[in-house]
Structures are given as structure tokens and as C-alpha cells.
Amino acid sequence: MGAALFLVLAVLTVAAALGVVLHPNPVKSALFLVVTLFLLAVVFVLLEAHMIAALQIIVYAGAIMVLFLFVIMLLNLQIDDPERGRRRLVLRGLAWAGGILLAVELAVLTRGAPVGDVGTAPAGYGGAEAVAKSLFTDFLLPFELTSILLLVAVVGAVVLAQKQRRPTIS
């Protein structure tokens, strides 16, 4: 049941991800990305990571992608020249996919694939408490560093967005 569900989800997720890259219309590309992120959240739920799934939807599908759409609509981006761009993207995507597949195959061949029953997650795994605990103990430094990085990005965006002050001529 779980494996079958995962397979269906995986196929859908990859299909949606391909849609992001291949669709000529920027708005629909962004929407495909929303679908991809939503399906990824479902994969997280299958992995018992409920907290991460909810955060994935709140932050990525619900906030960041809305801003993407907002900007695309505000700038009124038009459809790219469909043929040229698309063919190049397909080639590039295939090259990347082939490369990643090769890398994964190499890793599996050298280390041996994880097979068999992986068991069930312990109670409370992936809930708010478990995630918070590991975030504020084992991963405290990366967590704080990430928040500083985001703060820097916010300050940078504000500085860049400020209207250029004209030098006053005295």
C-alpha cells in the first residue's frame, strides 16, 4: 500500500516538476511548481514527517509561490519564444537527469541499495516536538546561521528596493 502510493506520488511529482521546466507560460510553470511542492508535502506525510509537510505547504506552496505568481503577474511576463527555448531546455534537462541517474546508480552499486523492511517510525516522530528538539539541540548552529542569512537577505532587499536618493546640489 505505502510503496504503491509512493510510486504513484513519485510519478506525479516528477511529471509536475517536468511541467515547471517545459511549460512555455510562466504562470503555468509557477503553478506546476506549486503542484510539485504540494505533492512533496504528501510524500513527507507518507514518511510520517507531518510537521515538515505542514511547513512545506505554509512556506513554499502558500507564501513563496504566491509571491512568485504575484511578481509574474505584476511584470506581465509573456510567453517565451516557444520552440527555441523549449528544445534547449529539454536537452539540458535530459542531460541533468542522465547525470543524476548515473550518480545515483554509481552510489547504489558501490554501497549497495537499502532493501527490505525499514520498520515503522517511533511514536511522535516527525511531530512538532521531535522536530523542535533536534532543531534546537543538534542543529542549533545551522538553524541560527540560516536565520542570520535570511535577515541579511531581507536587509539587502530593503536597501536595494529603496529609491535612489539624488545627490543634492548645494
Next chain:
Amino acid sequence: MGLIEVGIAAAKAFAVLMLVLHMSAILLWVERKGSALIQDRIGANRANIFGVMPFNFGLINTLIADPLKLITKEDVVPAGADKFLHFLAPFLAVFPVMVTFAAVPFGDQLVIGDYTINLQVAALDIGILYVLAMSSLAVYGVVLGGWASNSRWALLGGIRGSAQMISYEIAMGLALIGAVMTFGTLDMQAIARAQGHHFFGLIPAWGVIYQPLGFLIFLIAGIAETKRVPFDLPEGESELISGYFTEYSGMKQAAFMLSDFAESVVVAGLVTTLFFGAWQVPFLFRDGFHLPGGAIVALPHLLVVALQIAAFTLKVFFFCVFQILVRWTLPRYRYDQVMDLGWKYLLPLALANMLVTGVVIVLLG
């Protein structure tokens, strides 16, 4: 899972869906008649359809006549519109609102024979996050409705809507964090149970007593999220005709309207659950009333559960009507005022509320 458990789960889901839908429909009537009352008009009065009602009820109008009319109207898709997204947008507007209520508990446990039924559709330990996640998806219906219509008015409405909903989501989420810190859980049923005791045996320990500021911020941000007056800039009929759903007709337009009312119901449900004791009735415990002064009125289990569900429904209805009162009392804000209120007042206040809550919790140990 046995057949009976599946049946129970389905029945709960159906009951909650019906609660939201009926509440929305009745709100539509309350809005029509209530606005008439406020503005000294008669309001919807052409409703005596079959000539059998003793007087013009008005309720019949909104419950039967309106949907019939809307269903039979022509469904217009504007030229140059993105047909698929234009079709999809109303569904995207309604769906997230309807599923939000799944995490809201509408009663304590109901014990029938061997079965203990938790009166909540989905007992999620991340309930509040689930609610935020779903409400953050509600914006897509607005954005896509605006974009796919191929109309300037609709596009402007959609852009306004997305900016406004994102802005107020932040204040809303931060206001909720205060409540989450107070109760120490994200599980909405646990939050409901935590509000069951009384201060000095007199005052019910509802969330609003711990979090008065959090409640105000949440209520204001919630009303802004529903995009109704005084925050109805995305519709703004004096400038944008009807905003993001200008180009919709018939049942699709009704879907957008329904989602607006259902959002009001959801906001009322969340306010009730987090700040007004959810299904708790003052002095009512599992075995009956424990009145101050020591008097105990024992009640049968079924009656207690019925009282809880009734209390929850009444509280939700109260906050729905309150939102309608706000809607017909205040004039519309200017757009910069809406943005200022969200970013310059509610957001810092919510942050301060969080800080104070944290300090108090640390001090009280």
C-alpha cells in the same frame, strides 16, 4: 479499520461539512436581512415562492430561490480567458476553506457502547499548522480567478487579493503563536480541553483571558483574510466592478461568494476554539454542572455532549454575526491603510505579544 470506524469518520466529516455549508447559507440570509435592519430597509422580501408561507420569510429566498437562479444561469467564459484555470479557480477558492474545519473540534468525546468517538474530524497533532497551511492555499483561487479571466479589473483584484492575504497571514500566524505558547500544544482538541477549568472557580479559563491582544490581532487579521468590508479591496466594487470574480457568472460566482462566507465561518470557528473555550460550557464538566458554591447538577452523558456541540455552534454563530456587524458598520479602508495596518501595526504588535507571552511563561516557570 472496521466498517463501523469508517462509517463514524464519514459521518463526522459529513456533519462538519454540513455545519459549514449551512452556516454559510444562513449567514447569507443574516447578511441580507441584517444589513436591511442596519440601513433601515426591508431587505430580501420576494420569497413566498409557492404561496404557502404565512409571511414572507426571506430565508427561503436565500436558501432555495438564489441557488436555483444561480444554477440555471448561463456560465460565461470571457474571450481570451485561460479556460482551464478559469474553470479551476472557483474550486481552488472553495476547497481549502471547506477542509480547514477538519482540524477544529466541535465537541469532547462521545461514548456510545464500546465506541469512544473523538468529536473532531481529523485529530492532528499539528492541527494549527494544518489550518494555517490550508488557509495559505486559499489565495490561489483569488489569484487564478483574477489572472485567468483576461480582464484588467479581475487581474488588479487578484493582485490586490494576493498581496493582502499574504500580508495578513503573517500577523495571523504570529498571533496564533502566542496562543500556542500558552497552551503548549498545536493539537486543537488539547487546546479545547485545556480551557476547561475556572479561575477562582468563577471565570472560565478561556484563551482570551491569557491572550487578549492575540485574540484582537487574530480577529482583525482573520477578517482581513476573508476579504470582506472593511478589507474588501480585492473586490472593491466602486473601482474594480467585482474584483477577481468580475468575469464569473452563475454557480461559479456563487462559489466565490460561498467561499467568502465559509471563510467567515472558519475564522469564527478558529476564534472560538483558540480564544473562547471551543465546545466548553462554563461550569459544565463530563458528569454535569459543577456550579460555584458547590452545587452539582448531574446530567446524562448524551445531554452533556449535545450541550457542548450546541455551545460550539452558538459561539461560532455569534462570531459570524459579529463579523457581519463589522462589515455593515465600517467603511472600506484605502489600500495603503490596509497595508499599513497589517505591516506597521498588527505585525509588530503580534511580535510584542509573542515576546511578552514568552517572558511571562518563563517568569511563571
